[in-house]
Amino acid sequence: MDIYLDNAATTPIAPEVIETMLDVLKNNFGNPSSSHVFGRNAKALLENARRTIAKSINCTPSEITFTSGGTEADNMALRCAVEQLNVKHIITSYLEHHAVLHTIEYLQKIFNIKVSYVECDEKGNINLDHLSELLQTEHKTLVSLMHANNEIGTYLPLKEVSRLCKQNQALFHSDTVQSIGHIPFNTNELDVDFITCSAHKLHGPKGVGFLYVNKRNRIQAFIQGGSQERGLRSGTENTASIVGMSKAIELITDDLAQKIDKVWELKKHMMNLLKQHIPSVLFNGETSLDKSLYTILNCSFPSSKNDGMLLFSLDLKGIACSGGSACTSGANTGSHVLRALKADTTRQSIRFSFSHYTTKEDIVNTVNYLSELF
Numbered sequence: 001m002d003i004y005l006d007n008a009a010t011t012p013i014a015p016e017v018i019e020t021m022l023d024v025l026k027n028n029f030g031n032p033s034s035s036h037v038f039g040r041n042a043k044a045l046l047e048n049a050r051r052t053i054a055k056s057i058n059c060t061p062s063e064i065t066f067t068s069g070g071t072e073a074d075n076m077a078l079r080c081a082v083e084q085l086n087v088k089h090i091i092t093s094y095l096e097h098h099a100v101l102h103t104i105e106y107l108q109k110i111f112n113i114k115v116s117y118v119e120c121d122e123k124g125n126i127n128l129d130h131l132s133e134l135l136q137t138e139h140k141t142l143v144s145l146m147h148a149n150n151e152i153g154t155y156l157p158l159k160e161v162s163r164l165c166k167q168n169q170a171l172f173h174s175d176t177v178q179s180i181g182h183i184p185f186n187t188n189e190l191d192v193d194f195i196t197c198s199a200h201k202l203h204g205p206k207g208v209g210f211l212y213v214n215k216r217n218r219i220q221a222f223i224q225g226g227s228q229e230r231g232l233r234s235g236t237e238n239t240a241s242i243v244g245m246s247k248a249i250e251l252i253t254d255d256l257a258q259k260i261d262k263v264w265e266l267k268k269h270m271m272n273l274l275k276q277h278i279p280s281v282l283f284n285g286e287t288s289l290d291k292s293l294y295t296i297l298n299c300s301f302p303s304s305k306n307d308g309m310l311l312f313s314l315d316l317k318g319i320a321c322s323g324g325s326a327c328t329s330g331a332n333t334g335s336h337v338l339r340a341l342k343a344d345t346t347r348q349s350i351r352f353s354f355s356h357y358t359t360k361e362d363i364v365n366t367v368n369y370l371s372e373l374f
């Protein structure tokens with residue numbers, strides 16, 4: 001039995017994306033900066049991909065900068081805000097991904113900026129009154145709060161936070177790595193300054209993503225060199241992966257409402273089956289469709305004979321899921337998000353995350369196996 005329920009860590013690449021990338025690798029190896037026909041062809045593919053991606057979030061192509069993924073895009077937004085846009089104060093939360101938290105800690109140490117952490121409730125909802133209070137400051141401020149939490153799925157109310165930021169002349173960065181492609185996005189309506197994307201979270205390749213920078217913010221080079229990406233991010237572009245990312249975005253946003261319905265039904269089914277078979281199960285974070293990302297379900301199980309071995313037992317059975325974020329390079333320090341939520345540490349938490357490739361059978365088999373363990 002091989003069941004993949006760890007789509008928040010990474011998703012399988014869509015077969016159509018692999019085909020598209022193979023075609024680029026075979027037939028378009030030119031350097032997009034070369035002026036001859038090989039270069040021009042590669043450049044055309046790159047700019048086509050930029051237009052497709054820009055259209056998918058309703059922005060202009062020049063607001064998209066290709067990066068090596070979500071981590072680099074988050075680093076670029078935060079570092080450019082401090083180093084180039086004169087930000088002296090960052091408001092964030094303890095629930096952020098380490099790509100954000102560790103970058104902010106670095107900026108605090110090197111540039112001596114002020115950092116404030118906004119309060120949240122036990123389900124991961126940000127306290128908007130506290131955010132308003134923190135925004136009453138004379139320092140130039142950046143708010144960095146993620147859209148959908150990668151461990152528990154709880155959403156940030158993006159529009160409200162964006163409105164608060166504008167009212168207080170603060171910049172707003174949101175790590176949207178888990179949500180871009182999975183819900184409709186319209187940067188025109190949202191009025192954010194920076195958002196980030198990673199292709200491998202939406203059935204694209206690893207090692208590629210993008211940063212959206214609202215055109216009102218004039219930033220300069222983040223990586224120095226040959227001045228690719230309009231001088232912002234030097235380095236020969238990874239044409240095949242960028243084209244693969246654009247194909248993945250096209251595919252996932254096609255019939256998105258239907259995909260959302262399908263995955264949401266799976267999540268609801270898993271919650272219902274778990275409650276039937278393991279009545280003491282609890283869920284970390286919000287679980288409703290309007291308050292949390294439908295691809296993530298974080299379950300908290302009672303203490304059992306399997307204490308500490310739950311993930312291992314599931315793995316032995318061929319069921320892949322996770323104890324939290326996969327991006328901590330094997331560090332087994334427990335989840336900083338669940339710690340921040342003051343979750344009961346005597347219970348065992350497991351994150352199951354789904355995609356439109358997940359089947360009902362995957363869910364049923366997983367719950368059947370889990371119910372044998374409790």
Ligand SMILES: Cc1ncc(COP(=O)(O)O)c(C=O)c1O
Pocket residue numbers: 008009068069070071072074097099146149150175177178197198199207208209325326327
């Ligand atoms: C919310 C969030 N931000 C950033 C990242 C980092 O993205 P990447 O793996 O592309 O560096 C991840 C990856 O797990 C994530 O979930």
